[in-house]
Amino acid sequence: MDPSSPSIDIEISEVGTRDGLQSIESILPTEAKKAWIAAEAAAGVPEIEVGSFVPARLLPQLADTAELVAFAKTLPGLNVAVLVPNLKGARAAIESGADKMSLPFSVSESHSRANLKRSHAQVFDEVGAIVAALKETPAARRPRFEVGLSTAFGCTLEGAVDEDAVLRIAERAVELGADEVGLSDTAGYGNPAQVRRLTDRIHAAVGRERMTGIHLHNTRGQGLANVMAALEAGLTTIDSSLGGIGGCPFAPGASGNIVTEDLVFLLESMGLNTGIDIGRLLEVRAQVQAALPGESLYGFLADAGLPKGFAYARPPASPAAT
């Protein structure tokens, strides 16, 4: 499945392999991760965040990120994304050949210090240094650089987060040379009115082409309601996690990503083509559950099944096997 296919209306960015695996105790073997990535790409998922270039002593679950990028790059048409916490991680991401790298920038400065061990000024310095490193990279090997606006909807440490602060950071990140910014509801505090308002404000401030994606959590069950607001605001890339595993391990009480299967069902049943074969996606879920026997997977569609007579927005290339 070619993610740049004009037939895709909404692009799913699978983050279970990063946001999911960093949040659980189990360490999934590299071969099992490759099987997950390959199977989900084959089901039609156009983008997968395969890991994070953080020190292995902090997140041993993700120590094999470079190997996973190299593997994922062999899969036709897949957009290979990684998370990077700083310049060092960005250099590793560039070296790995990733197509996209995201730096989380916590709008809540308390959360920034807890999560990235850096003040806002220090993260801005890092953004500038990453942009400089990208300029030294040949264009053909240059990943797209996104600054993710973490805790944009509120923070478990600070509570409400000032929307003007979100705007200032988005504007400054783009001024410094980030290709894109993305809203991230790290703590699962967001509501649809807020998603719409913040997206509209950021679009007005930096241009619609500078923000196309959003990372929402389902901590309080509001994930898909928030997706509705994101769609209305014109966003076209939605992060989600197979089986809903994951969340942010540094934000106490925050857990639960949007479930990829439930999200794809929502979009397809509304007539929005994702290019994803839901039957095959449910098979990948079963495969991941088998590889992570001690972990809980979440979501509704896997239990309830597709409705009788369900019709895709556009039929997938290979009909669902289940």
Add this chain to the structure above:
Amino acid sequence: MDPSSPSIDIEISEVGTRDGLQSIESILPTEAKKAWIAAEAAAGVPEIEVGSFVPARLLPQLADTAELVAFAKTLPGLNVAVLVPNLKGARAAIESGADKMSLPFSVSESHSRANLKRSHAQVFDEVGAIVAALKETPAARRPRFEVGLSTAFGCTLEGAVDEDAVLRIAERAVELGADEVGLSDTAGYGNPAQVRRLTDRIHAAVGRERMTGIHLHNTRGQGLANVMAALEAGLTTIDSSLGGIGGCPFAPGASGNIVTEDLVFLLESMGLNTGIDIGRLLEVRAQVQAALPGESLYGFLADAGLPKGFAYARPPASPAAT
């Protein structure tokens, strides 16, 4: 809390005491039901469907509906609703003093035969007979009569349901004298585009004042996304169930109502006043869980808690105790 208060933006209609209790094995004692109804009314819930006037041999769980209506009518300002399957049930509802009664009309004729043991023609006859019975009732004792369009979004027996058929039944029910029609996603098949389209079409056909409410299920996790579409279409009454218990026992695979706690959190965080105190609502949930020790309750907010710094659309009269 007065449900007709102009300060309420969206009216929650609690159906756990009917749709919930009819779907589970446990029979909740009448005194425990009264305690639930009283506590939820005290938390600010403006309408509660307290039971169903069906034969006790079919649903022994709801055999005490008349006593519950009488009790609920003593609670100030509460709108007391019941379900009625036929004329006999409607007569009992009128006799009981209920404020509102809903007759489920399955748009899927297969489901109608399975659920109500009646063809469409027979249910229309029943609607006509109920309207005649209401005309003989003094205006002050006349409950509002709603025809609920069950399986409007699809049916586990028939699959897709023709939207024109939904429209025809809505129009005919209003012609026959029903005060209102309501859309009901019995099988949890609905999607937001469909909610919006069907609501708009029914509003155009019978007038906005003839459809103000919707009954959505969360079988496939789409409940709150569908609520977003309902709000945009201008609906102002949303059914939900405390702890998400319930669903339709006659539709195989269908389970899971929208969770009242999660819905109220969605609405309040968007700035829509429900008049409900979420802390007290969570206390009612704990009370119901204690009264139903063998049953699973669902939802996210009860586990995750309110966000730090959470602000109501308008502060409730009595601050949250939790």
